[in-house]
Amino acid sequence: MNDKDLRDLREHYDNTDTSTELAKARAEFAVDPDPMVVTSLRLPKPLMDWVRERAASEHTRPTTFIRQILERLRDGEDDRGDHESRLRALEATVATLSGARERVRSRRSVAASRRDGTTEVTVREKRVKKSNATTD
Structure with missing residues (x-):
């Protein structure tokens, strides 16, 4: 397209109402019903x-x-719910093991915390005094 053609085209669209044609226009591509929006974080x-x-x-x-x-x-x-159910299962297992080791006069407790999207499990010893405990 040369300069004269561009000037003529510009003159035409500067002075012509194209709203009727635009109202009849249909998109040739599907419009995403859930478009992405850009944000800064x-x-x-x-x-x-x-x-x-x-x-x-x-x-x-x-x-x-x-x-x-x-x-x-x-x-x-x-996924906290999943961690909680896994923690309950772990606590039950530890309680079972603790019951078998009651003669050692120790009891285990389990604590969990989320850190960076992971679960950190700590098993701690709690010394318990028993009046009828035997010493090994």
């Missing part, structure tokens, strides 16, 4: 480094990793 560098490492370990991009976490929380799929 400030994270401390160590946290972003951790996000990058976790995303790489799951073969995904950091933004996808963060979105998946948020979607799970939104959908009520927070």
Whole structure:
């Protein structure tokens, strides 16, 4: 297209009402009903480094990793419930083992805490005084 053709085209569209034609227009592609929106998020560098490492370990991009976490929380799929049921099963196992070792005058308790998306389980000894305990 030469300069004269461009000027003529510009003149035509500057002075012509095309609203009727535009109202009849239909998209030639499907429109996503759930479009993505870009946002900016400030994270401390160590946290972003951790996000990058976790995303790489799951073969995904950091933004996808963060979105998946948020979607799970939104959908009520927070995995704390799973940790709690696993902790109860572990406590029951430890209680069974403790009952078998009662003669040692010790009792075990289990504590769990979430740290960086993982469950950390600590088994602690509690010394219990028994009036009818025997010494080994």
